[in-house]
Amino acid sequence: MKLLTCPVNGTRPLSEFIFGGEFRTAPDQNTCSDADWAAYVHNRQGAPGDKKEWWYHSPSGTWFIAERNTLTDKVSRTYLLADAKKADVKKVAVKKAVVKKPVKESK
Amino acid sequence: MPFRLLKYALKKEHPAPRFFKSHETPKKSYDVVIIGGGGHGLAAAYYLAKDHGITNVAVLEKGYIGGGNTGRNTTIVRSNYLTPEGVNFYDASVKIYEGLSEELDLNLFYSTRGHFTLAHTESAMRTMRWRAEVNKHVGVESRVVGPDEIAKACPQLDLSCSGQAPILGALFHAPGSVARHDGVAWGYARGADSYGAEIYQNTEVLSIDVKNGKVCGVKTNKGYIETKQVLSAVAGFTPRITEMVGLETPIVIHPLQACVTEPMKPWLDTILVSGSLHVYVSQSSRGELVMGSSLDPYEVHSTRSTLDFVEGLTSHMLDMFPFLSNVKVVRQWAGMADMTPDFAPIMGKTPIEGFYLDAGWGTWGFKATPISGKTMAQTIANDSAPDLIHTFRLSRFEDYELTGEKGAASVGH
Numbered sequence: 319m320k321l322l323t324c325p326v327n328g329t330r331p332l333s334e335f336i337f338g339g340e341f342r343t344a345p346d347q348n349t350c351s352d353a354d355w356a357a358y359v360h361n362r363q364g365a366p367g368d369k370k371e372w373w374y375h376s377p378s379g380t381w382f383i384a385e386r387n388t389l390t391d392k393v394s395r396t397y398l399l400a401d402a403k404k405a406d407v408k409k410v411a412v413k414k415a416v417v418k419k420p421v422k423e424s425k
Numbered sequence: 426m427p428f429r430l431l432k433y434a435l436k437k438e439h440p441a442p443r444f445f446k447s448h449e450t451p452k453k454s455y456d457v458v459i460i461g462g463g464g465h466g467l468a469a470a471y472y473l474a475k476d477h478g479i480t481n482v483a484v485l486e487k488g489y490i491g492g493g494n495t496g497r498n499t500t501i502v503r504s505n506y507l508t509p510e511g512v513n514f515y516d517a518s519v520k521i522y523e524g525l526s527e528e529l530d531l532n533l534f535y536s537t538r539g540h541f542t543l544a545h546t547e548s549a550m551r552t553m554r555w556r557a558e559v560n561k562h563v564g565v566e567s568r569v570v571g572p573d574e575i576a577k578a579c580p581q582l583d584l585s586c587s588g589q590a591p592i593l594g595a596l597f598h599a600p601g602s603v604a605r606h607d608g609v610a611w612g613y614a615r616g617a618d619s620y621g622a623e624i625y626q627n628t629e630v631l632s633i634d635v636k637n638g639k640v641c642g643v644k645t646n647k648g649y650i651e652t653k654q655v656l657s658a659v660a661g662f663t664p665r666i667t668e669m670v671g672l673e674t675p676i677v678i679h680p681l682q683a684c685v686t687e688p689m690k691p692w693l694d695t696i697l698v699s700g701s702l703h704v705y706v707s708q709s710s711r712g713e714l715v716m717g718s719s720l721d722p723y724e725v726h727s728t729r730s731t732l733d734f735v736e737g738l739t740s741h742m743l744d745m746f747p748f749l750s751n752v753k754v755v756r757q758w759a760g761m762a763d764m765t766p767d768f769a770p771i772m773g774k775t776p777i778e779g780f781y782l783d784a785g786w787g788t789w790g791f792k793a794t795p796i797s798g799k800t801m802a803q804t805i806a807n808d809s810a811p812d813l814i815h816t817f818r819l820s821r822f823e824d825y826e827l828t829g830e831k832g833a834a835s836v837g838h
Contacts (some may be wrong), residue, residue, distance in 0.1 A: 333733070337722055338725030353823060356822060356823045356824075356825065357673060357823070359822075360534075360675040360766060360822040361673040361674060361675050361822070362674075362675055362676070362677050363664075363665070364454040364663070364664030364674065364675075364676045364677050364678060364763075365664040365665055365808070366665070366678075366726035367665075368665070369724075378623070379463075387724055387726070388678075388724050388725055389725075389726045389730075390727075391725050391727060
């Protein structure tokens with residue numbers, strides 16, 4: 319991945335973007351147990367695979383979601399959170415793989 | 426090659442000595458199975474046998490020994506950490522390292538160089554003073570030095586860093602050293618093997634059997650092995666192993682890259698680190714400059730190299746040493762760093778009985794190889810972690826008792 323597609327500004331060099339970590343939903347802090355809250359604060363899904371992640375397009379100040387495989391480093395799609403909330407994500411934004419030239423894997 | 430040497434190579438009566446025996450297939454059961462044949466796993470096997478008499482041990486390595494992060498780091502050994510617990514732990518490691526070549530009967534090229542962590546800002550100076558005071562308190566030789574002393578130790582360094590980031594001072598750490606990292610893995614492998622531990626290369630763990638919260642075996646590509654104790658010492662593969670036993674951890678994987686230049690005559694005696702310029706550099710016994718930088722900025726489970734990294738690193742190297750502009754970078758590589766939120770490792774017991782974790786070594790694992798092997802062997806033998814690693818336990822996250830070592834990371838990750 320050397321290019322990434324911002325849902326607002328289109329395909330831009332990766333250096334314009336900042337990784338914001340895994341997309342997660344917080345448990346209800348009024349009802350969840352202390353252990354669950356501590357797990358939410360600290361623990362992460364560290365195993366490789368398809369992930370939903372926060373990314374930030376720094377020049378334009380756009381936060382968005384990217385779906386990326388952390389093993390192959392290939393992004394399958396990117397979209398704004400607001401669009402994701404409009405029910406079916408598949409209909410919005412980028413459908414195809416956003417990476418024009420995937421970085422060649424070197425083992 | 427002279428004939429009289431060659432004839433020894435051709436004759437069967439003088440076979441080349443092997444470091445460890447190769448075994449066909451693993452036995453049906455072992456007392457302890459160690460996943461990961463890097464420095465940490467092999468050291469644990471060695472100390473299990475040497476200190477505790479536990480020799481019915483298998484070390485399972487997916488690739489070849491020392492081929493992971495053990496062979497991919499920049500070989501720096503130091504103990505100038507930030508928390509007293511951290512300083513004590515890494516100092517114990519440095520002390521074992523100092524006598525390790527003799528103990529393992531293998532020249533590890535352990536070379537004490539002195540280690541300067543350069544400060545370019547007032548806030549960095551503050552952290553250096555803090556680290557120096559904690560180090561002194563625990564009895565580790567670290568002190569804050571001014572630009573004069575840095576210039577004396579390394580006259581080639583441009584103290585103004587091309588006018589971009591003038592050096593105000595440094596944390597000098599006298600015991601800072603470099604060593605041959607693959608030698609450490611091979612030395613421990615030979616030691617463990619001599620006591621009877623078995624090392625299996627090209628042997629991948631496919632799943633771990635847990636029944637009623639207890640480990641009862643591991644499935645590998647070379648068959649099933651019964652065991653009640655499993656140590657995971659797999660650095661960048663940790664999340665894949667913990668997923669097998671359903672254990673959640675804070676570990677995320679970021680690549681960490683490094684590179685070397687072509688060999689030069691010796692000119693750099695010390696180890697230099699600049700947090701602001703994201704550089705750490707030393708000269709190897711072969712004459713190459715061994716250089717590393719900060720982590721890649723996002724999670725990837727891969728050891729790919731990037732041009733961005735080498736461009737960024739070399740431009741900062743030129744700020745420090747403008748005369749290197751004609752020197753070529755000849756090799757670059759990456760390792761998978763298993764990062765924790767507090768920049769301290771995760772060691773010891775887990776909620777699963779018989780499953781021990783030696784992980785979260787991120788960018789700081791090589792220097793801890795001997796002491797982590799020793800303390801993990803103790804943990805497995807007694808089924809209880811020694812006080813020295815209490816601060817690194819997995820449950821610290823649940824207790825919100827983190828061990829903040831980020832300020833002691835070599836560069837601002």
